[in-house]
Amino acid sequence: MMEHPSIMSPDNKCLKSGLNVTLIALVISMAGCSLNPFGKDDNEAPPPAARTSTVPSGSSSMDPVSRPAPASQSQPAMQQISQPVPLASGAPDEYTVQVGDTLWDISATFLRDPWYWPEVWYVNPQVENPHLIYPGDVLALVMIDGQQRITNVRASAYRLSPQARVTPLTESITSIPYEQIDAFLSKGLVLEKDQIGQLPYILATRGDHLMASAGNDIYVRGGEPVATGTRYSVVHVGDELRDPDDGKLIGYQGIYVGEGALSRGGDPATVSLTDTNREALEGDRLVPETVDIPLNFFPKAPDIDVDGQIISVVDGVSMIGQYQVVVLNRGARHGLAPGDVLSVYQAGETVRDRYAGHSFGSFGANEKVTLPDEQAGTIMVFKVYDRIGYGLVMVATSDIHVLDAVRNPI
Secondary structure, eight states: OOOOSSBBOTTTOOOOOOOOHHHHHHHHHSSSOOOOSSSSTTTTOOOOOOOSSSSSSOOOTOTTOOOOSOOOSSSSOOOOOOOOBBBBBTTSSSSEEEETHHHHHHHHHHHHGGGGGGEEEHHHEEEETTOOTTTTTTTEEEEEEEEEEEEEEEEHHHSGGGGGSSSOOGSSSSSHHHHHHHHHHTTTTTTHHHHHHOOEEEEEEEEOSSBOTTEEEEEEEEEEOOOOOOEEEEEEEEEEOOOOOOEEEEEEEEEEEEEEEEOOOOSSSSEEEEESSSSSSSOEEEESSOOOSSOOOOOOOOOOOOOOEEEEEEEOOOBBTTTTEEEEEEOGGGGEEEEETEEEEEOOOOOHHHSSTTTTTTTOOOOEEEEOEEEEEEEEEEESSSSSSEEEEEEEEEEOTTTTEEEEEO
């Protein structure tokens, strides 16, 4: 009989449980400067190349499927912009970063279109950790070589203190409100097609139970070895999710069941359920609650032309609003990357023109006319798979629905 891979072992197969953020902060503070004030400070985050178009480009330094980076990364250099980036109405000359701000908030304070931030951000190499922004930092609009730039003109006392060099990087400003996507990711409400086969599954319930709930132990197989105590969300595999373009299966709706923690490794391993919304069944999948999602990336227009659709929304609501997570039928194979900003368009409805070709007061053959698509909001992509992308609604100017179009911002 073929052996099934063991999911979790109590011996030397345990994975490392986390990153030493203190060491990371120390290393980054000693490294060279990057144009990205929120990205990694390594060779995966090259300064964006000079461009003659006003449309932002360049890949995200935190993209899990990022495109190849240039081999070298020299001193910070300003980008060349053929036209000034439009400022927001009432944009201040200076802004003091507040606790709870995000990159999107700060960008929108200065710029009419927040995704142009990479075009105007100018690194001040004299500021400690110039690639990060902290509460208390003072940002200002300045003119440098005839170009309008945003730069950090006064560092906060926090940044200048010796303790800042060994403080976790989570103290810095993040790109988007992470708590909004964290809740979604821990529940795993959409499962990519190829992801399902890699997830652990419920083999059986301990005792004489056909179904399990909070307080029960379940036996689990599959997946990768993890440390005892690792927490999981239990998800029931629901309806198929198909690409409206070609009808191909690209994923499944996930129904959140509950959560639990690994209490004993082995094959099978044991997971103790701590909370459930519904009964856990044999075959249900387990999604690790610690999902590798970057906290920081640039908002930017995609490098390629994107023309896709929203195919699902978390929680199954009919109308989608700000900070809700949507699923797109575009992913890495289509050139989509974390940090990409897309505009959402409602499809124009089809109406009948009863007046074309006829005199006033007489009605004709009811010619069908399709009204123009109307912009309904803005989303930022935060994770991509091969054919699926996850986006967070940043702005909703009108009702957003499943099957609305997503395209490059204008």
